[in-house]
Amino acid sequence: MNPNPRQNDLLQEVRARGSVSVESLAEQFGVTLQTVRRDVQRLAEAGLVQRFHGGVRVPASTTENIAYRQRQAMQADGKARIARAIAARIPAGCSLILNLGTTTEAVAHALLHHKGLRVITNNLNVAMILSDNPDCELVMVGGSVRHRDRGIVGEAAVDFIRQFKVDIGLIGISGIESDGSLRDFDYREVMVARTIVEHSREVWVAADATKFNRPAMAEVARLPQIDALFTDEPPPEPFPALMSDAGVELVVAD
Numbered sequence: 001m002n003p004n005p006r007q008n009d010l011l012q013e014v015r016a017r018g019s020v021s022v023e024s025l026a027e028q029f030g031v032t033l034q035t036v037r038r039d040v041q042r043l044a045e046a047g048l049v050q051r052f053h054g055g056v057r058v059p060a061s062t063t064e065n066i067a068y069r070q071r072q073a074m075q076a077d078g079k080a081r082i083a084r085a086i087a088a089r090i091p092a093g094c095s096l097i098l099n100l101g102t103t104t105e106a107v108a109h110a111l112l113h114h115k116g117l118r119v120i121t122n123n124l125n126v127a128m129i130l131s132d133n134p135d136c137e138l139v140m141v142g143g144s145v146r147h148r149d150r151g152i153v154g155e156a157a158v159d160f161i162r163q164f165k166v167d168i169g170l171i172g173i174s175g176i177e178s179d180g181s182l183r184d185f186d187y188r189e190v191m192v193a194r195t196i197v198e199h200s201r202e203v204w205v206a207a208d209a210t211k212f213n214r215p216a217m218a219e220v221a222r223l224p225q226i227d228a229l230f231t232d233e234p235p236p237e238p239f240p241a242l243m244s245d246a247g248v249e250l251v252v253a254d
Helices: 005-017 022-029 033-045 068-073 076-089 102-110 124-130 155-161 187-198 239-246
Strands: 019-021 050-052 055-057 095-098 117-121 136-140 144-146 151-153 166-172 181-184 200-206 218-222 228-231 249-252
Touching: 005 019, 005 022, 005 033, 019 022, 022 033, 022 055, 033 050, 033 055, 076 102, 076 200, 076 228, 095 102, 102 124, 102 166, 102 200, 117 124, 124 136, 144 187, 151 187, 155 187, 166 187, 181 187, 187 200, 187 218, 239 249
Parallel strands: 095 117, 095 166, 117 136, 166 200, 200 228, 228 249
Antiparallel strands: 019 055, 050 055, 144 151, 181 218
C-alpha cells in the first residue's frame, strides 16, 4: 500500500513507541476512533503493523524480541499499575525470585520501601534498583550476562537457582498464546524462567495487555503451572475462560 500522510505518521508513531492504544492515536491525531481503526486495518492488511485488543504494535516475530530500550518506553503506565498491584500483595519478610523484563524492573521500583525481603534475581537492572532498599537482602544469580538488557542467563544461572525454594517466583514473559502457553524468545532465558517456576511455592506472572496473543518461539510454562497473572487491561477472549479453567487468579491493575 501507499499510506496517506496521516497513516504514515501513525505508522511512525507505532514504530517509535513499539505499542500504542487506539484511543491514544485518536487523541494525538485529532481524529475519531473509527478513523484510527480504519487506518490500522489498512496498515495491518499490508503487514506494516499488528493489531491487538485495544491497540496496535509493531509486527510480531516469533524469533526476536523488541529492542530493550524500546520495550522500556512501551506501556509504561500499565507496567507501573501492574507493579503497584503486585507490590501491594507481597508481604514483608517474603522470599522472591524476579526474572528478566521491564515489567519486573517496574516491580522492583515498587518494592523499594518493603521490609524484610529476600530477593534473588538474574536481572542486573533489578539488582541495581533494589540495592537502594537497605531492608532487602539481595542475592545475585551467577551466569552469562546478556549485554542488551543486563540479563543473566544460561546453565550457570539455572544451577544457581536450583539451590533455592522461594515463596514467590515473579516472571515476566513476552507472549501468552490462546493454547494456554506462556512464551519467550531466548531459549537461555527460558531455561532460567522454567527453573524459577519449578523452585517457587507460588508463581506470579506480570504481563501487560500487549502480551496476549503475541507469538514467541519457546515455551516457558502453561497456565495451570501459575497461580496469579497480573495485567493492566481485561484480556480478550479466550483468556479469561482459560485462566479460570486453569485455576489462575486474574488481577487487572487499576
